[in-house]
Amino acid sequence: MTTGRVVDGLLRLGHRVQLVRPRQGVGDHAVSGEGFEEVLSRGLPIPRYNHLKMGLPARSALLRMWSLRRPDVVQVVTEGPLGWSAVAAARKLRLPVITEFHTNFHSYSRYYGMGWLKQPVEAYLRRFHNKGERCLAPTAELAGQLMNRGIRRVDVVARGVDTRLFAPLRRDPALRAAWGASDTTLVLVVVGRVAPEKNLGLAVRAFEALRGSVSDVRLLFVGDGPARAGLQSGDDGLVFAGMRTGEDLAAHYASADLFLMPSVTETFGNVTTEALASGLPVIGFDYAAAAERVQTGHNGWLAALGDEPAFVEAVLRVAGDGGLRRRLAANARASVIDADWGAIACQLAAVMEEVVVAHEARMAPDAKVAGLAG
Numbered sequence: 001m002t003t004g005r006v007v008d009g010l011l012r013l014g015h016r017v018q019l020v021r022p023r024q025g026v027g028d029h030a031v032s033g034e035g036f037e038e039v040l041s042r043g044l045p046i047p048r049y050n051h052l053k054m055g056l057p058a059r060s061a062l063l064r065m066w067s068l069r070r071p072d073v074v075q076v077v078t079e080g081p082l083g084w085s086a087v088a089a090a091r092k093l094r095l096p097v098i099t100e101f102h103t104n105f106h107s108y109s110r111y112y113g114m115g116w117l118k119q120p121v122e123a124y125l126r127r128f129h130n131k132g133e134r135c136l137a138p139t140a141e142l143a144g145q146l147m148n149r150g151i152r153r154v155d156v157v158a159r160g161v162d163t164r165l166f167a168p169l170r171r172d173p174a175l176r177a178a179w180g181a182s183d184t185t186l187v188l189v190v191v192g193r194v195a196p197e198k199n200l201g202l203a204v205r206a207f208e209a210l211r212g213s214v215s216d217v218r219l220l221f222v223g224d225g226p227a228r229a230g231l232q233s234g235d236d237g238l239v240f241a242g243m244r245t246g247e248d249l250a251a252h253y254a255s256a257d258l259f260l261m262p263s264v265t266e267t268f269g270n271v272t273t274e275a276l277a278s279g280l281p282v283i284g285f286d287y288a289a290a291a292e293r294v295q296t297g298h299n300g301w302l303a304a305l306g307d308e309p310a311f312v313e314a315v316l317r318v319a320g321d322g323g324l325r326r327r328l329a330a331n332a333r334a335s336v337i338d339a340d341w342g343a344i345a346c347q348l349a350a351v352m353e354e355v356v357v358a359h360e361a362r363m364a365p366d367a368k369v370a371g372l373a374g
Contacts, residue, residue: 002159002270003019003077005160005162005341005344005345006341006344006345006348007019007036008341008345009341009342009344009345009346009348010345010348010349011034011035011036012342012345013345013346013349014035015035015349016035016036017035017036017037018036018037018038018039018071019036019037019038019039020038020039020040020041020058020062020082020086021038021039021040021041021055021082022040022041022042022043022053022054022055022056022082023040023041023042023043023053024043024052024053025053028040039065041055041056041058041061041082042055042056042058043055043056043082044056054080054081054082055078055080055081055082055083056081056082057081057082057084057085058082058085058086058089059085059086059088059089059092062085062086062089062090063089063092063093066089066090066093066095067093070093070095071095072096072352072356073095073096073097073098073352073355073356073359074086074087074090074095074096074097074098075097075098075099075100075352076097076098076099076100076132077099077100077102078102079099079101079102079103079124079125079128079129083099083128084128087099087128087131087132091131094363096133096355096356096358096359097131097132097133098132098133098134098135098136098351098352098355099128099129099131099132099134099135099136100135100136100137101125101129101135101136101137101142101146101151101154101267102267103267104265104266104267122149125151126149126150126151129146129151130150130151130152132153133153133355133358133359134153134154134155134351134355135151135152135153135154135155136154136155136156136157136348136351137154137155137156137157137267138156138157138158138159138267138268138288138289139156139158139268139288139289139291139292140156141287141288141291141292142267142268142288143155143156155351157344157347157348157351158292158339158344158347159268159270159273159289159339159344160273160339160340160341160342160343160344161270161273161274161276161277161336161339161341162277162341163277163333163336163337163339163340165246165247165250166250166253166254166274166275166277166278167250167254167277167278167279167333168254168278168279168333169254170247170250170251170253170254170255170278171251171254171255172251172254172255173255175251175252175255176255179218179220179239179241180218180236180239181218182216184216185216185217185218186214186216186217186218186257186258186319187217187218187220187255187256187257187258188203188206188207188210188217188218188219188220188256188257188258188259188260188315188319189219189220189221189222189252189253189256189257189258189259189260189275189280190203190219190220190221190222190223190259190260190261190262191222191223191249191252191253191259191271191274191275192222192223192263192271193223193224193225194221194223194224194225194226194227194228194231194240195225195226195227196226196227197263197265198225198227198262198263198265199262199263199264199265200221200227200231200262201231201262202262202308202311202312203219203260203262204219204231204238205308205312206260206262206283206311206312206315206316207219207237207238207315209312209315209316210315210316210319210320211237213316213320214319214320217237217319218237218238218239219237219238219239220239220241220252220256221238221239221240221241222241222242222243222244222249222252222253223241223242223243223244224242224243228240250274250278253274253275253278253280254278254279254280256280257280257325257329258280258281258283258315258318258319258325259271259272259275259276259280259281259282259283259300260283260284260315261275261282261283261284261285261290262284262285262311263285264285264287264305264306266287266288266289267288268288268289269284269288269289269290270289272284272288272289272290272293272294273289273293273336273339275332276293276294276299276300276332276333276335276336277332277333277336277337278332278333279329279332279333280329280332281299281300281301281318281325281328281329281332282294282299282300282301282332283300283301283302283303283311283314283315283318284300284302284303284311285302285303285304285305285306285307285311286302286303286304286305287305290302293335293336293339294335295335297328298328298331298335299328299331299332299334299335300318300328300332301314301317301318301328302314
């Protein structure tokens, strides 16, 4: 969704955009429009997410395509094989490259019993992002962390949220009824991949602790993934809505009462700003999007990063106090109303233009020498 919003914003600014991405299935076709071209590459199913494809290397195809029509700048938003080959092709053609730090892959290893991979993955990410002229991070906090890990030339480009799509007015009593929730039922919601690295067991523990004082409560999971089977215990208080998109997703946010963000591995966490735009108080840890947008006692409640008892206590405090919860909810939407994707696109375009100008200045002496040699 983030890439799509950025593309839309760049097109509105009058830029031409070519998007290269892996084909997601036999029914997935490239689209094109005014100023926009989509190119589909080969992909393989992502382990444990067979409905999603990971892009395979496409260096030769990209070299041919970009030799015929040179882009002004290449932005790479995946650190996988397709992204690596895009960086390699761009460097071969002496095109400026911007990378985006998209996922904390190095932090995931311990959730899959492969903690020994953390340092090799960190080294790969450092090498990958240092091949570009700039690396983009969504928060100043993350930018500082990346520079401390040896990634150079990091710029901050924030993330936006579609406040027309995500809004409190999408609350739907019929949808709540489908969850077994009445008007008075308290519905906690978690949105995102149902995967080990999302730390969803913490949300379940907070829910179970809350049941000691609040009997009419549901914990709603919106999303899917490999951890779903382990969480489905037959408890009718746990509701699994599966993957949702667009207005359907927006209705699921708005029809809940309190948003939980138990993950400690996010680079940003768009779900946090989507929840706030939907009028939900946020309970989370003090980092990433929550650190940027949530103020304890104003529009949510934050625990120190990794302090799980404090997270549970925050859930009990806010969920158990209807007056407090309503005050936090009243402030939620206003705290992200300025996070407009159009402004984010302008910010990104400015970085791109700066990179292009600097790159052309570096290439100018070589161009003069080549002209004399001819």
